Amino acid sequence: MACNLALAADTTVRRLREDPALFVLLLSRRLPSSVAGKVAHAVLNGAPIPAGSRLALTASLIAGDHRGLESRLRASAARRSHGGRRRWAAEVAVVAGRPDLADPLLGAAAPAHGALARTLARRLWYDGDVTGAISALDGEGRAARALQQRLISERQVLSGWAPRLPSAPVDPIGSRVLHLLTNSLPHTGSGYAQRSHSILLAQQHIGLDPLAVTRIGYPVLVGRALASDRDVVDGVPYQRLLEGRLPATTEQRLQRQAEAVLRLGEQFRPAVVHTTTDFTNALVGGAVARSLGVPWVYEVRGMLADTWASTRGEVARHSERYRLSNAREAEAMCAADLVITLGEEMRARIMEAGVDPARILLAPNGVGGPFLEEPLEPREARKQLGLDLPGPVIGTVSSLVDYEGLDTLIDATAVLAPSWPTLHLMIVGSGAAEAALRQRAARAGLTDRITFVGRVPRAEAAAYHQALDIFVVPRRDLSVTRTVTPLKPVEASASARPVVASDLPALREVVQDGRSGLLVTPEDAAALAMGLRRLLSxxxxxxxxGRAGRAHVLAHRTWEANARSCADAYEKVRGRGQGNDGRRDGID
Structure with missing residues (x-):
């Protein structure tokens, strides 16, 4: 506990120093969304405060009041104010994803120096200008030098650095698989964590012996100061790497993580190391596998450079950071003994990176556990959850982030509401876009017709899928959404619910248009409303x-089927890579 508290305190101090506006926003998201939003709105609607004050800008950011925030930022740029206030306004603009509004604030204060130089560096880093961000900090004070060293380290990791480990070959135990994860249950409930847990459970069920290890410092780094160094969830062990203080730079942290995972590997003696995106996990996993003398698998769950760029516009896709990140991902894919991915679109991208198709295995998102049981009717599911909604109920279970396109779903609901007096929209999940979505619902006069459920316990997830009459996946048309196949519509089909989704390549892999659901034009509220109207009628x-979708998922997309195909692939890579002495060829 003392170790965790020390790490939490050290992390808090660093984040406050390095990115104060982001820290405030992340801290607000640790509170229940309704609480944070009410406090922010109370500040904005209470006693008069200057439009460009730190308090007003921060409250607008937390409340998701995009229009009010833009107005306040423009006012801040237009008026003469002291450097500290302008700098905070620029910080808020960058965190809010409006660097265009930060530029006038920074430009008017040029030349940047001291604290303002740090803000300028964060602004350049936002666009992916890695070298420019580092150069902006030249010749500045102690705080700037600390930030510069961290950014230099990140550039090194993006540019070819890798952990160095001694050779430590083991006599592997054939059933053991060492998994390296970014995050996991029970502390993170994302689709990433759910997929990981489902894979681990299924591997246990078919006789494998998996051990999952999460990144160094997790989950204390995400605010779980009371966490243990080991969790067991449904019989699946999750090992944590916790220390009282972490190194300041990315290189040092990854080196420390690789050394800690190697020590675990020497004790556990895995036959395979299995790691997931992003490439930093691959750097650690690959180094540990080479040291132990066993093969390693890289599971590519997304093109994370595309995810990063999706909120930043075209400039990000031509940036230094985007180019370097994609190059490192390609390097990791080509170095792995086997690459696992989710769908055909992602397989095509991996082949473009130079990976032999024979070394790529498809393991699509699947279902297991309660999703295999016969689903309830929508009204019965709502009754069990205590939801007094006569229906019809449309909605989604999703992370609330911009690329999910939930603003389009709210707009489509506004189109349909006059024709269906009892129509209700239910949005289950949490995320960065929640405050803005609540604002949009209020402006549309739909506060009483939309329920934001928030994050729900994993045990209730299937019931919330079943509580919907129609499941909606209104994703925006972006590189990341065209490539990555999400988990939730697969679970919706397993729940015998029709799915209305954006017509994107990745979603065509999980929604059979006219059979298990409907595909509609992305980012088009009228088209989405038309598709929903057809099924509502x-x-x-x-x-x-719904029945057709469930039959297809049960026949082709279960976690146990994935586990068996992975186990077969593990055996093949072990056979390809081992010499007569049981060690991998080419390992010193």
Whole structure:
């Protein structure tokens, strides 16, 4: 506990010093969304405060009041104010994803020096100008030098650095698989964590012996100061790497992490090391596998450079950071003994990176556990959850982030609401876009027609899928959404619910248009409303599509089937890479 508290305190101090506006926003998200939003709105609607004050800007950011924030930032740029206030306004603009509004604030204060230089560096880093961000900190004070050293280290990791470990070959135990994860249950409930847990459970079920290790400092780094160094969830062990203080730079942290994972590997003696995106996990996992003398698998769950760029516009896709990150991902894919991925679109991207198709295995998102049981009817599921909604109920279970396109879903609901007096929209999940979505619902006059459920316990996730009459996936048309196949619509189909989704390549892999659901034009509220109207008007078609989707998922997309194909692939890579002495060829 003392170790965790020390790490939490050290992390808090660093984040406050290095990125104060982001720290405030992240801290607000640790509170229940309704609480944070109410406090922010109370500040904005209470006693008069200057529009460009730190308090007003911060409250607008937390409340998700994009229009009010833009107005306040423009006012701050137009008026003469002291450097500290302008700098905070620029910090808030960058964190809010509006660097265009930060530029006038920074430009008017040029030349940047001291604290303002740190803000300028964060502004350049936002666009992916790695070298420019580092150069902006030249010749500045102690705090700037600390930030510069961290950014230099990140550039090194993006540019070819890798952990160095001694050779430590083991006599592997054939059933053991060492998994390296970024985060996990029970502290993170994302689709990433859910997929990881489902894979680990299924591997246990078929006789493998998996051990999951999360990144160094997790989960204390995400605010779980009371966490243990080991969790067991449904019989699956999760090992944590916790220390009282972490090194300041990315290189040092990854080196420390690799050394800690190697010590675990020497004790555990895995036959395979299995790691997931991003490439920093691959750097650690690959180094540990080479040291132990066993093969390693890289599971590519997304193109994270595309995810990063999705909120930043075209400038990010031509940036130094984007180019370097993609190059490192390609390097990791080509170095792994086997690459696992989720769908055909991602397989194509991996082949473009130079990976032999014979070394790529498809392991699509699947279902297990309660999703295999016969689903309840929507009204019965809502009754069990205590939801007094006569229906019909449309909605989604999702992370609330911009690329999910939930603003389009709210707009489509506004189109449909006059024709269906009892229509209700239910959004289950949490995320960075929640405050802005609540604001949009209020402006549309839909506060009483939309329920933001928030994050729900994992045990209730299937029931919330079943509580919907129609499941909606209104993703925006971006590189990341065209490539990555999400988990939730697969679970919705397993729940016998029709899915209305954006017509994107990755979603065509999980929604059979006209059979298990409907595909509509992305980012088009009228088109989405038209698709929803068709199913709202025909209960029999909803049932038919739901049954067809469930049959397809149960036949082709289960975690146990994935686990068996992975186990077969593990055996093949072990056979390819081992010499007569049981060690991998080419390992010193």
């Amino acid at each position: 025909d209960a029999a078609e909803r049932v038919r599509m």
